Amino acid sequence: MNAASFYAKAPKHLVAVDCIIFGFDEGRLKLLIMQRKVAPMAGEWSLVGGFVQEDESTDEAAARVLELTTGLDDIYMNQLHCYGNVNRDTGARVISVAYYALIRIKNHDKPLAREHGAHWLELHEIPELIFDHGKMIEDALAALRNNAQFHPIGFELLPEKFTLSQLRSLYEEIYRKTLDKRNFRKKILSLDVMEKLEEKDKTSSKKGAHLYRFDPEKYEALKRKGLVFEI
Amino acid sequence: MNAASFYAKAPKHLVAVDCIIFGFDEGRLKLLIMQRKVAPMAGEWSLVGGFVQEDESTDEAAARVLELTTGLDDIYMNQLHCYGNVNRDTGARVISVAYYALIRIKNHDKPLAREHGAHWLELHEIPELIFDHGKMIEDALAALRNNAQFHPIGFELLPEKFTLSQLRSLYEEIYRKTLDKRNFRKKILSLDVMEKLEEKDKTSSKKGAHLYRFDPEKYEALKRKGLVFEI
DNA sequence: GCAAAAGTGTTCTTACTACACCCATGG
DNA sequence: CCATGGGTGTAGTAAGAACACTTTTGC
Numbered sequence: 001m002n003a004a005s006f007y008a009k010a011p012k013h014l015v016a017v018d019c020i021i022f023g024f025d026e027g028r029l030k031l032l033i034m035q036r037k038v039a040p041m042a043g044e045w046s047l048v049g050g051f052v053q054e055d056e057s058t059d060e061a062a063a064r065v066l067e068l069t070t071g072l073d074d075i076y077m078n079q080l081h082c083y084g085n086v087n088r089d090t091g092a093r094v095i096s097v098a099y100y101a102l103i104r105i106k107n108h109d110k111p112l113a114r115e116h117g118a119h120w121l122e123l124h125e126i127p128e129l130i131f132d133h134g135k136m137i138e139d140a141l142a143a144l145r146n147n148a149q150f151h152p153i154g155f156e157l158l159p160e161k162f163t164l165s166q167l168r169s170l171y172e173e174i175y176r177k178t179l180d181k182r183n184f185r186k187k188i189l190s191l192d193v194m195e196k197l198e199e200k201d202k203t204s205s206k207k208g209a210h211l212y213r214f215d216p217e218k219y220e221a222l223k224r225k226g227l228v229f230e231i
Numbered sequence: 232m233n234a235a236s237f238y239a240k241a242p243k244h245l246v247a248v249d250c251i252i253f254g255f256d257e258g259r260l261k262l263l264i265m266q267r268k269v270a271p272m273a274g275e276w277s278l279v280g281g282f283v284q285e286d287e288s289t290d291e292a293a294a295r296v297l298e299l300t301t302g303l304d305d306i307y308m309n310q311l312h313c314y315g316n317v318n319r320d321t322g323a324r325v326i327s328v329a330y331y332a333l334i335r336i337k338n339h340d341k342p343l344a345r346e347h348g349a350h351w352l353e354l355h356e357i358p359e360l361i362f363d364h365g366k367m368i369e370d371a372l373a374a375l376r377n378n379a380q381f382h383p384i385g386f387e388l389l390p391e392k393f394t395l396s397q398l399r400s401l402y403e404e405i406y407r408k409t410l411d412k413r414n415f416r417k418k419i420l421s422l423d424v425m426e427k428l429e430e431k432d433k434t435s436s437k438k439g440a441h442l443y444r445f446d447p448e449k450y451e452a453l454k455r456k457g458l459v460f461e462i
Numbered sequence: 463g464c465a466a467a468a469g470t471g472t473t474c475t476t477a478c479t480a481c482a483c484c485c486a487t488g489g
Numbered sequence: 490c491c492a493t494g495g496g497t498g499t500a501g502t503a504a505g506a507a508c509a510c511t512t513t514t515g516c
Contacts, residue, residue, distance in 0.1 A: 003270035007323040010282035012243035015315075015326055039234035051241035058315025058326065082313040082328045084246075084289025092238040095246055095289065097313045165468080182470070183506070205467035207513040396495075413497070414479070436494040437487040 014094040017062040018049035018133065020080065020140035021070070023105030023120060024157040027166075029173040030105065031126060031137065032069070034118040040091050041130045047137075048118065049096070062099040069116045071109025076102040076156040078147070080140050088132050096132075100140040102156035148174050152193060152229050155214040163201050163209035164188070171231060184231075191229060193219045247320075247327040248293040249280035249364065251311065251371035252301070254336030254351060255388040258397075260404040261336065262357060262368065263300070265349040271322050272361045278368075279349065280327070293330040300347045302340025307333040307387040309378070311371050319363050327363075331371040333387035379405050383424060383460050386445040394432050394440035395419070402462060415462075422460060424450045 021032035036046040050065040052058055059079070067073050080098040088096070105120065113119075121127075123141075128134065148154055154170050155162075168184045188194070195215045200208035222229060252263035267277040281296040283289055290310070298304050311329040319327070336351065344350075352358075354372075359365065379385055385401050386393075399415045419425070426446045431439035453460060 003322055006269040007245065007325075010245050010247075011285045013246045013283065014238065014241050015244045015246065016241075038237040052244065052315065052326070054242045054324070055317060057317055058313060061315075079312060081310060082289060084283065084292075084328065086286060086288055091234055093285065094238075095283070097315065163468090180506075180508085181468090182508085185469080186471095187505090202515090205513090206515045207466085207468050209468060394495090411480075412495090413481085416496080417498095418478090433487090437489080438485070438493080438495050439487080440495055 014092055015052040015058070016049050016089075016094050016096040017052060017058055017065055018047040018096050018098045018136060019062055019066050019077075020047060020098060020100040020137055021066065022100060022102050022140075022144065022157060023108075024170055024173070025105040025120070027169050027173070028122050029157075029170075030120045030122055032113065032118050032120055033126065033129065034069070034116055036130060037117070044130045045127045045133075046130045047098075047133045048116075052097075058097045059099075062097070062101075066099075066101055069113055069118050070103060071112045072103060072107060076153060078143070080136065080143055083132055083136065085132070090131070098136045098140070100143060102144075102153060104157065104159060106159060145174055148231070150228060150230055152214060152219055154231075161197060161199070161201075161211040161213055163204075163211060165204070165209055167212070188231060191222060191227075191231075193222055193229065245323055245325040246283040246289070247280050247325050248283060248289055248296055249278040249327050249329045249367060250293055250297050250308075251278060251329060251331040251368055252297065253331060253333050253371075253375065253388060254339075255401055255404070256336040256351070258400050258404070259353050260388075260401075261351045261353055263344065263349050263351055264357065264360065265300070265347055267361060268348070275361045276358045276364075277361045278329075278364045279347075283328075289328045290330075293328070293332075297330075297332055300344055300349050301334060302343045303334055303338060307384060309374070311367065311374055314363055314367065316363070321362070329367045329371070331374060333375075333384060335388065335390060337390060376405055379462070381459060381461055383445060383450055385462075392428060392430070392432075392442040392444055394435075394442060396435070396440055398443070419462060422453060422458075422462075424453055424460065 023030045023032065032048060033045055034048055036042055036044050048065055048069050050061065052061040056064065062077060063073065066075065066077065077099050080100050083096045083098060086093055088094070126137065154167065154174070157170060158166060164185055167188065168179055168181065172179055193215060194212040197211040197213060199211045201211050202208040219229065254261045254263065263279065264276055265279055267273055267275050279296055279300050281292065283292040287295065293308060294304065297306065297308065308330050311331050314327045314329060317324055357368065385398065385405070388401060389397060395416055398419065399410055399412065403410055424446060425443040428442040428444060430442045432442050433439040450460065
């Protein structure tokens with residue numbers, strides 16, 4: 001077989017990207033989902049997605065789709081899985097590559113999201129979704145849990161400056177269990193990957209809590225020492 | 232936009248699967264790689280792969296491709312990652328979904344593999360591969376290491392009956408470090424996921440070593456107790 | 463002065479690490 | 490009888506889990 005027929009003989013497929021967009025606000029993990037605009041399943045709840053174009057990688061397609069609904073670029077994004085069942089999309093055979101993104105919910109373009117019919121919902125509020133999108137969310141949550149344990153990705157969900165209480169309640173949300181306040185502080189501070197700021201946050205207590213900032217250089221130093229971030 | 236044009240307007244892509252096939256033989260981790268038959272890059276070393284057909288899922292395509300070269304079905308296989316860069320394949324734009332497979336090297340159909348120009352090579356013998364296949368192997372090794380630590384997948388690479396020394400040397404290969412004999416035995420036996428057989432294997436010692444067999448039911452019992460397999 | 467969240471240490475238990483000798487057997 | 494790999498136990502150390510009170514300050 002020559003090269004031309006090798007490639008020419010092979011079938012072509014629609015390839016989509018779907019984004020599981022996590023945010024953290026008011027102490028709760030949230031997901032950005034939207035109401036589908038086209039048939040089949042128009043009006044039903046769905047993840048944010050789109051087709052991969054000729055001139056873009058799947059990563060680029062996911063970033064484009066994300067920016068279209070949130071106005072954000074340069075955000076943390078990870079490929080989750082490629083969903084390739086023949087009948088997963090009832091409108092046509094579509095292979096979908098799913099990505100999960102972690103965004104600072106305060107930073108996103110709220111009017112733009114509204115315009116696209118997108119809404120932030122807490123995990124327990126998520127309605128039934130089209131196709132295999134429910135499974136995608138389930139898988140993304142599992143991946144987020146695994147990933148958060150050994151990589152400093154939690155910080156992607158918090159504002160740049162945050163208190164230890166906020167950080168702890170984020171991990172409590174991710175792991176769905178309460179964490180001992182003293183042990184958590186001891187552990188995260190022992191890793192020495194954050195800078196302690198002079199400023200205090202007084203929005204949630206009269207005493208005020210110190211603000212911290214994740215320091216990528218300190219994290220690199222930790223890795224150079226051969227130690228692993230684990231929380 | 233109506234449904235017809237929504238799907239019709241989207242571009243279609245060639246979608247391939249590539250398999251990183253791990254085996255374990257003579258105390259060494261090995262990979263099955265082959266010499267490519269078609270241009271471009273004919274004759275160069277490559278992973279085993281093929282195009283996803285209209286009527287099969289990506290998982291099915293990977294299983295088909297694997298069976299074509301090894302004669303084996305019902306083998307352990309995991310999706311690794313979808314590689315979607317525009318120019319990753321120099322012959323055409325091809326999106327590739329990579330899978331890694333763990334096989335019992337003794338069981339595969341050797342003549343069939345030879346017929347396809349496939350060879351088992353140790354990790355340090357792997358030549359430069361076409362496209363991004365080298366990166367795929369790197370990623371697969373990292374995934375194998377992560378996965379082996381918390382899931383009982385090592386057993387997929389060993390014969391049904393194996394000695395503790397074989398099991399330990401497999402983990403030494405995967406982790407690329409020596410493991411203390413006594414601590415390893417203590418740890419793996421404490422998990423209680425293997426059945427100790429009466430038979431002994433005398434091929435590598437005069438005294439003979441007890442054979443063990445992985446017991447999926449014992450593993451399920453471990454999980455029910457809320458404990459995690461970790462080695 | 464009191465409510466509400468911030469901040470702080472110690473003890474106990476458990477799991478991992480390091481380490482060296484005897485055993486059984488085929489040749 | 491000896492060379493070879495199989496098999497075993499203990500002591501020290503480090504990390505995680507459990508747990509309660511004092512501090513600050515706005516109202």
